[in-house]
Amino acid sequence: MQSFTEENYLKIIYHLAEKTGNVQTNAIAEQMQTKPASVTDMIKKLAEKGFVDYIKYQGVTLTEKGKNAAIEIVRKHRLWEVFLVDKLNFKWDEVHDVAEELEHIKSTALIERLDEFLGFPKSDPHGDPIPDKNGRFAITQFIKLIDLKVGDQGTITGVSQHSSAFLKHLEKLGLTLGKQIEISDVTDFDGSVEILIAGKQINISREVAKHILTSSNGKN
Amino acid sequence: MQSFTEENYLKIIYHLAEKTGNVQTNAIAEQMQTKPASVTDMIKKLAEKGFVDYIKYQGVTLTEKGKNAAIEIVRKHRLWEVFLVDKLNFKWDEVHDVAEELEHIKSTALIERLDEFLGFPKSDPHGDPIPDKNGRFAITQFIKLIDLKVGDQGTITGVSQHSSAFLKHLEKLGLTLGKQIEISDVTDFDGSVEILIAGKQINISREVAKHILTSSNGKN
DNA sequence: AATTATTTTTAGATTTACCTAAAAATATAA
DNA sequence: TTATATTTTTAGGTAAATCTAAAAATAATT
The missing domain is CATH 2.30.30.90 (Ferrous iron transport protein A (FeoA))
Known part of the structure; x- marks a missing residue:
């Protein structure tokens, strides 16, 4: 599949796209704590692999494939956060960085069993919705x-x-x-x-x- | 601390050293599924960082620092294996690859809490001893x-x-x-x-x- | 001891993700 | 609409971990 870095880009593009439609190079650079020039490089790679649509100077939008990949990462991240809080007694302000690492573990079986072990939670410790294994979110009205x-x-x-x-x-x-x-x-x-x-x-x-x-x- | 790759080298050197004393370049290459030339490069780096003692053409031995680092990785690996089997109902033949990834998650708090959550197990699903947080193994007689x-x-x-x-x-x-x-x-x-x-x-x-x-x- | 075989190292390239500095495109303001 | 500012891209380079091919050191054999 993808490298950690690619996964992080996809996740960040996904979150940025939730608010605005298409996503600017500089916005990604800021989130990734890197330089715009590096973002351009990576964007090209992601476009080549079919994860984003990219028009020079116009930013990117996730393709269906890219969106699915991003949602899978979000799912993992949030499930791990639930695990850390519910099972290991982490506080809700302590989980982010560790989940940031755990989200990259590549094993479908692991995530499905973790989901089950946690009782198929619908939201993480911050109230953010957890997509199911098909990538579907429960509709939440905040x-x-x-x-x-x-x-x-x-x-x-x-x-x-x-x-x-x-x-x-x-x-x-x-x-x-x-x-x-x-x-x-x-x-x-x-x-x-x-x-x-x-x-x-x-x-x-x-x-x-x-x-x-x-x-x-x-x-x- | 160290990169994933460095951690994998340390772990493999540790396991090879359990049997023989000092560890040959070719043996490491075989375990790491890489070429001897690459091993030489990495060995130099590990030696520079003080993880191994290295004499050209004579192989390596772990320093105290290197041994501690290796044992910490072994500890993580085995604790995660227990988690996978005891909590997520993995079979003992299914856990290795996933644990291989999980062992690299960098968080002392995570491992200590996981250890506690699992009831401070003394051995993993294959009977291998789990060192405690000070790196000490329970003496086991096989x-x-x-x-x-x-x-x-x-x-x-x-x-x-x-x-x-x-x-x-x-x-x-x-x-x-x-x-x-x-x-x-x-x-x-x-x-x-x-x-x-x-x-x-x-x-x-x-x-x-x-x-x-x-x-x-x-x-x- | 000389030859052969094996192991290990060096030298020089490659790939990934990043960088800086400068150029190009786009957006904003006078 | 020209000038200025901002954003984005290109060009060229670096560091980590790898590679191949060739050279050097060590070990084994005749």
């Missing part, structure tokens, strides 16, 4: 906490930021997956949000609220 | 089945051959780890061994008997 209105209730089901600092901060505030919350106030001045969680009132910055994902239970 | 005398009883505790074909053969004969056996006869003609296992009489070739390791319970 509402950003920042978009909830005063009085709305919801459950924390994910985060859109995976930095250790952010996750540790949430942990300290008790804002972990599955927790029930209610919006009690939104501050005009700085847009910070007052929320009710486990009977307590806490205040979180707008920046934090932007990266918490919820499934809303509607108005109180 | 007697080759071929060296047992008629009337001797023993427990199968390991194998000295890891090929899938051999392991599948043992599986079919019911000769798996932990099984009690008794030597009932040794054929003069071809040296094949008659053994009593689970009340049944079976015959195994000399070649097979050489690669089964037992802990003898002494004479019947």
Whole structure:
């Protein structure tokens, strides 16, 4: 199949493409922590192998083949994260780097058995959906906490930021997956949000609220 | 630390050194499935990094540092094998290749937690000892089945051959780890061994008997 | 001891993924 | 629309791990 590096490129292109449509050379370079010139080289190789469509100076888009390969890597990454948290008692802010290595282990049997061992989880420790072995995602409806209105209730089901600092901060505030919350106030001045969680009132910055994902239970 | 390739060299040198003292270039090349010229290159690098002592045309020996690194890799390999068999229901003949990849994942925390998760196993699915996190092996006393005398009883505790074909053969004969056996006869003609296992009489070739390791319970 | 065979090393190339520096294309602003 | 800025690509080079072919050292044989 592909080398570690190729797999990393595919994964990053996939994630970048989720937001925008086609993906710029510089954006890839930034994510890969490498130089644009190196990205051009690799893009050509991936295009030759049929993983991306590439028009000079226009960036790339994943082909069907490329998308499938990328989804497989995402699947592995997220399953390993579940393993680390559920079985080895890692914290949700400790798993990323190790999963980044584990995702490259090449064995279909391994991943299928791991999936089964973990009970076919639908999402990883950050709430991100885990595609099944056919590459299909369960449809998940996230509402950003920042978009909830005063009085709305919801459950924390994910985060859109995976930095250790952010996750540790949430942990300290008790804002972990599955927790029930209610919006009690939104501050005009700085847009910070007052929320009710486990009977307590806490205040979180707008920046934090932007990266918490919820499934809303509607108005109180 | 080291690259995958360097780690594989260290591991192979370690295993070769277990038998002989210092290790020949050609022997390494054979194990690594590469050419002697490539081995010479790598040996120089490992020597420069202080993993091996090297005298031109005289082969190599592992330094303390090299030995520790090698043992760490062996530890990882064997722990992952236990994981695959105990938790993911792999057969003992299916685990080698996957463990070969998993052993290179770089995370001390991962291995320590995995060790704990598995209940600090002392040996892998083939009976090979697993060094603890300080690199220490539990002392294990193996007697080759071929060296047992008629009337001797023993427990199968390991194998000295890891090929899938051999392991599948043992599986079919019911000769798996932990099984009690008794030597009932040794054929003069071809040296094949008659053994009593689970009340049944079976015959195994000399070649097979050489690669089964037992802990003898002494004479019947 | 001289010859032959084997093992090991050197020399010079190749491939992968990366780099820098400069050129080319595209986008933005005056 | 010309000038400026940004993005992307090309050209040429490096380091890691490999290779082949040939040379050098060591071992085995006659």
